[in-house]
Amino acid sequence: MSTSEARKAGFLAIELDGAGHENLATAVLAAESAGFHAASFKDTPEAGRTNALQRAAFAGPLTRTIAVVPEVDTVYTEPFHVSTQLASLDYVSGGRAGWIATAAESPEAAAAVGRSFAQGEALAQEAAASIEVGRRLWDSWEDDAVIRDVATGRYIDVDKLHYADYETPAGFAGTAYSVKGPSIIPRPLQGQLPVLAAASLVGEGLVPADAVDAVLVSAPTPELLSAEIVDVRSRLGASVAIVAELDVVLDSRGQSAASRQVPPSESGHARFVGSATALTELLDSLLQDADGVRLHPAVLDVDLEELSRLVLPELRRRGALRAPVQDGTFRAVLGLAPAENRFSTTAAATVAAGK
Amino acid sequence: MTREIFQPSGQIQFGIFFQGVNSGTIWKAAESGSQTDFESFRHIAQTAERGKFAAFFLGEGLRLREHLGRPHALDVVGRPDAQTMLAALAAVTRNIGLVATQNTTYNDPADLAHRLSSLDLISGGRAAWNIVTTDNAWTGANFRRGGYLDHADRYKHAEAFVETAKRIWDSWETAVGPARRVFHEGQHYTVDVTPRLPRSAQYRPVLFQAGDSPDGRDFAARQADVIFSAHPKFDAAVEFRRDIVARSIAAGRGANAVQIMPASEFILGATDQEAQEKKAWVRSLQIGPQQAIAYLEQFWGRELSSYDPDGPLPEIDPVVEETSETRGSGFHGAKARQLADQWRAEAKDKGLSIRQFVISKTARIDSTFTGSYTAVADHLAQYARVGAVDGFNISPWLIPTGLDEIVNHLVPELQERGVYPTEYRGSTLRENLGLETPARSEDPAQV
Numbered sequence: 001m002s003t004s005e006a007r008k009a010g011f012l013a014i015e016l017d018g019a020g021h022e023n024l025a026t027a028v029l030a031a032e033s034a035g036f037h038a039a040s041f042k043d044t045p046e047a048g049r050t051n052a053l054q055r056a057a058f059a060g061p062l063t064r065t066i067a068v069v070p071e072v073d074t075v076y077t078e079p080f081h082v083s084t085q086l087a088s089l090d091y092v093s094g095g096r097a098g099w100i101a102t103a104a105e106s107p108e109a110a111a112a113v114g115r116s117f118a119q120g121e122a123l124a125q126e127a128a129a130s131i132e133v134g135r136r137l138w139d140s141w142e143d144d145a146v147i148r149d150v151a152t153g154r155y156i157d158v159d160k161l162h163y164a165d166y167e168t169p170a171g172f173a174g175t176a177y178s179v180k181g182p183s184i185i186p187r188p189l190q191g192q193l194p195v196l197a198a199a200s201l202v203g204e205g206l207v208p209a210d211a212v213d214a215v216l217v218s219a220p221t222p223e224l225l226s227a228e229i230v231d232v233r234s235r236l237g238a239s240v241a242i243v244a245e246l247d248v249v250l251d252s253r254g255q256s257a258a259s260r261q262v263p264p265s266e267s268g269h270a271r272f273v274g275s276a277t278a279l280t281e282l283l284d285s286l287l288q289d290a291d292g293v294r295l296h297p298a299v300l301d302v303d304l305e306e307l308s309r310l311v312l313p314e315l316r317r318r319g320a321l322r323a324p325v326q327d328g329t330f331r332a333v334l335g336l337a338p339a340e341n342r343f344s345t346t347a348a349a350t351v352a353a354g355k
Numbered sequence: 356m357t358r359e360i361f362q363p364s365g366q367i368q369f370g371i372f373f374q375g376v377n378s379g380t381i382w383k384a385a386e387s388g389s390q391t392d393f394e395s396f397r398h399i400a401q402t403a404e405r406g407k408f409a410a411f412f413l414g415e416g417l418r419l420r421e422h423l424g425r426p427h428a429l430d431v432v433g434r435p436d437a438q439t440m441l442a443a444l445a446a447v448t449r450n451i452g453l454v455a456t457q458n459t460t461y462n463d464p465a466d467l468a469h470r471l472s473s474l475d476l477i478s479g480g481r482a483a484w485n486i487v488t489t490d491n492a493w494t495g496a497n498f499r500r501g502g503y504l505d506h507a508d509r510y511k512h513a514e515a516f517v518e519t520a521k522r523i524w525d526s527w528e529t530a531v532g533p534a535r536r537v538f539h540e541g542q543h544y545t546v547d548v549t550p551r552l553p554r555s556a557q558y559r560p561v562l563f564q565a566g567d568s569p570d571g572r573d574f575a576a577r578q579a580d581v582i583f584s585a586h587p588k589f590d591a592a593v594e595f596r597r598d599i600v601a602r603s604i605a606a607g608r609g610a611n612a613v614q615i616m617p618a619s620e621f622i623l624g625a626t627d628q629e630a631q632e633k634k635a636w637v638r639s640l641q642i643g644p645q646q647a648i649a650y651l652e653q654f655w656g657r658e659l660s661s662y663d664p665d666g667p668l669p670e671i672d673p674v675v676e677e678t679s680e681t682r683g684s685g686f687h688g689a690k691a692r693q694l695a696d697q698w699r700a701e702a703k704d705k706g707l708s709i710r711q712f713v714i715s716k717t718a719r720i721d722s723t724f725t726g727s728y729t730a731v732a733d734h735l736a737q738y739a740r741v742g743a744v745d746g747f748n749i750s751p752w753l754i755p756t757g758l759d760e761i762v763n764h765l766v767p768e769l770q771e772r773g774v775y776p777t778e779y780r781g782s783t784l785r786e787n788l789g790l791e792t793p794a795r796s797e798d799p800a801q802v
Contacts (some may be wrong), residue, residue, distance in 0.1 A: 021473070021476050021477045024477075025446065045535075045551065046551070046553065047534065047551050047552075048534060048551065049474035049551060049552075050472070050476050050477055050552065051469060051470050051474075053439060053442075054439065054442035054473045054474060054477055055442075055473075055477065057439045057440070057443040057484045058442045058443060058445055058446045058477050059446070060393075060443050061393060061397070061443050061446050061447050062446050062447075062539075067565035076463075076466075077466070078462075078498055078499060079459075079499075080417070080461075080497040081462075081500055083437070084435075084439075085436045086436075087435070087436075087451060088436040088439035089439055090390055091392065091393055091435055091440075092393045092435070092439065092440060092443035093443075107548070108548070110549040111546075112372075112405070112463075112465040112466070112543075112548035113461070113463040113466055113544075113546070114544040114545035114546060129589055141433070146433065148382055148383070148387075151744070152381045152645065153429050153643045153644065153645030153646060154428045154429060154645070155382055155429060155430055155431055156426065156428050156429060156432055156433075157428070158426050158428045161426045175499065177498075177501070178474055178496070179496075179497055180418070180496040180497050181497070182419055182426065184376075184418070184419060184433065184434060185391065185433055185434060185435055185436070186415045186433045220657065244424035273692045304534075323401075
């Protein structure tokens, strides 16, 4: 029998795309006060959706506890801009930012920026390159590079700034490119933002597992999700956090979940349809193996209310959730150690595994 | 109907330019705060809003300035991404406009237009785009596209870019859709997109532009709502206004279609004497001995650390023919040897040491308003009366408290004189600037 002391408590993230930009403040504050550890923002091609990273930035100063984690594409974006934007997100959120690195598989996205359509293996290569550029640029300023030394007139110590000097590897499927650096913004507050990616993008011959901090695992049904978590864990090892993806439709306001008119989902995620009690059981069980679960409510304000009132309090009571920490970092939510700087000139040369 | 006669509004407004990479922000003062912490940005933006400022500006940097082949060490450097920061500031402000400087060369039009629309919607119609161009391969080294644009092409390219962005913003038939597809095929890029976002409360982002060459002024007269100019001195401002009015009319827009906000710095005090003393202190911190030498090194292309900052300019010649763009695009292309001869003569003539000479070249000589609150308010009221400018874009020399005395002392003096707003006119930037709703592009689907 597991006790709250014995078990490893997990975390819960909630997808807030459904809030759009109109109700963003209300939604993110509701998610924070419900006790969610992270809010994610999709970058959907659907009409009416504003830029995910900017929604996350807007949410940053409104909140104190919840991590803000946008999806940002790696294929049709400029890695230098993406790195700067994400580092900036970390500043405006007080070190609570993360990045869900996605690889857009869309001819429309390619046509919009006048590039040829990438698919298959090329997607993982583009993602891996963008993540590597981002990480090098984040490390390109050492933490103590800004010295403000009045005696010598130096604002920065140039020995603590480094060129990223990135080049796409030989055999790169897309158009080869290079990025010089250093970043135009000092190292993010977290040093390195946690990078998340779909498990399908990560692995041998894809984005290397040590390039990401967490993977998003999905399966066709709730029943298959547990098995998939175990499978991905055995494939990628213990150093990568596992986040299970789950769509939810809950009994609400006197209506059973099954009778609620919600649009069909094309997310490819398992979908839970039922009562808050049954969802609590499912999450409790998923959190035995996964480090966290990301919930995708069918109708944000309806389902968030049920989650907040009935599901999270019970999970906390059971010790299945760790306590959210005010002014904590997203790295801490994921249980990551402080990020070593690959270019560090001060620390003993423990140029760690590239995170 | 376009008016052919310019009508002064009788008012001026303020914008704040939070500089990220510059020698004007003094970091050596004890009260100088962080240039990257969100709290600095929040303090400045909320102070500006308390002072009814129209706009909060952020610059953009796409590569760190270099000095003799390494990052430049002496000035403030390192800044957040403009739109990310402005989206965050949108959450903690209500009325102030949010202006992002964004380059047309290393962005894609569909992506940039989408992100600016996002900022506009998230902020309730307060976004603006300060349009800038780059043409150097040194900056290009940070981007997939690399260096690809000739100097001569940059306004042509920028204009096609802006036209495409406007068509994207105009593509929704109504506030709820549907969108019309936008297609553009040009020399440097192709865009084929069905835009995702509706119009904002101010229809589309306000456009700022800072070009000053004849090409740049024509570009602004055709495309921009506001020019971020470099001519704040009264006579020069009046002349610049006359020129822009003529160009706006020639472009088929009204005499009042394009507003003007010059870059400026304010050094104020209770008395003129106090302000003058403060100015000497500010200048001494902006240009220290090392900054003075480093400034010359950029043009000489060699180390000059053996020279005395309080002595005369170096007698040796520059080792470069042209200064490099690595200092930033403003320094691009100056003939170094010619310049050195000219400067030596000028410094000798005026009896200036290296440091005094560099202060005379770099301090915001033209753009600085120094004096007591009442004297400066009287002076600015003259601008308002004749419509020399529509406002001033203020670069504070201290972060984060550099606007405090302007808002606490100068703004009330201006309000008393009836030349400065006492309330925001509306909730959008376009309303607050008094700009008209832009005409819709003819047919967004046209090439």
